[in-house]
Amino acid sequence: MHAELLPYWYPIARSEDVREGPVSVSLLETDLVLYRSGQDIVVAADRCPHRGMRLSLGQHREGALVCPYHGLAFGQEGRCVHIPAHPHLTPSQQFRLSTYPAVERYGLVWTSLGASPSPFPELSSDWDDPAFRKVTPDPVPIAASAGRQVEGFIDVAHFAHVHTTTFADPANTAVPTYAVQVDEDGLRFDYCSTVSNYAVGSGMTAEGFVWRRSFDVRLPYLAHLTVHFPNGRLNILNGASPVASDRSVLFSPVCFDFEIGTDEAVKDFNARIFAEDRLMVENQQPRHLPLEAAEASFAADLASVYYRRLLRQMGLSTA
Ligand code: FES
Ligand SMILES: [Fe+2]
Known part of the structure; x- marks a missing residue:
């Protein structure tokens, strides 16, 4: 590698x-x-x-x-x-x-396996706040590269197609424009839409609420998402551990400051969402992100286009 x-x-x-x-x-x-x-x-x-x-x-x-x-x-x-x-x-x-x-x-x-490790990634201070409950789901082995997994996590155009049994509405397909801010260690963007994060079938609704999802992506394979709920925040750390060029293990701890349910219910909901994602990520060809060969992109892919560019700038040809 x-x-x-x-x-x-x-x-x-x-x-x-x-x-x-x-x-x-x-x-x-x-x-x-x-x-x-x-x-x-x-x-x-x-x-x-x-x-x-x-x-x-x-x-x-x-x-x-x-x-x-x-x-x-x-x-x-x-x-x-x-x-x-x-x-x-x-x-x-x-x-x-x-x-x-x-x-x-x-x-x-x-x-870190490097002779001189890079600075440790400091994420949201919510992780150190006792008011936030922490739940750490089981790690998930994935038959695809860490790059493919992370790109899937920051993809905002798939909710209505892939997450229909967990949180998304199949009719809500259009992706509002968003802007991406690029730094030397990664990228950040806020995605605001009417895609609710409440579980399908839970009966929970937030009429007229605009859902803000703040993404913080750190090179090469760490992403952090804060979902702003009407009554609090949910943070999801998406850490894809690169096992080999076509295999990874996903670690996805969450922390939140409002009532969601038991630890087991949180883990179960998380596992169902990641199972939906995994079906996509494990069936993309090739199993890694092809950084030099172009795949076609549309405007909603802005975050992924920048992510690939940053990986390329690291000197990688695949990720
Ligand atoms: S002690 Fe001989 S292989 Fe480890
Ligand atoms: Fe997803």
Whole structure:
């Protein structure tokens, strides 16, 4: 995959899914192992420097990760601290395990594979506000690139066609014009329309209300949406984690300051919306965004046209 992608921060797990025992994830074609050790989360290459064994099959014992094959133990910074076959030897640097930084924010664990990571993305302060309830749905594996997924999330022309069983009205197809503001780290736009965000069949209506959706897109694969409801705000973080050029995992925590329902109801509604999106995203050809070959666009695609341009400016040919 493109080296340009390495410095950025990507979500790799939900905080609640990382406990003491090692778990494996993949990011940018790199297999990683992660585990919780006291206050810290350790992220390392899921490959033992001795014979290439998958360390996620090993055990976390007293702050060290122990390989299942010959029992080498690695401390939190990746230094090999014990070789059972030679118990009195101080292991050399050759046995050092590559480790990566870990940050816990927005209910997720993030890492960066770059030698000098880019600044961590700071999103809406609502995430730090105790008045906002947070719900973190299950991660969703997607058989398409992270770029395709993010572009689908910021697409405002598909609601009436794709989200008809969840929130959209099939008759409300026209897309009002909107403007996009481009910065060096991404793009922002407000989309105002009469497309309601209330669940189909809920009986909730807001006659004459104009729904404002504020999008904040950070390169390369992070998008944040604030939906302004009549009685509060709903924030959706759309973090597409690039597993490989044709595979991604979607993390989509939400936070809101008004009554929506139980955590399970929120997760269920979110899962139904993303299932509708996933059917589209997994059936686009090719499975990545073709940044050099032109696909036809219309005016409502403005955000996606800018998004592709920014990805191209990063030096990517596909995303
Ligand atoms: S392969 Fe890990 S200890 Fe030998
Ligand atoms: Fe959608």
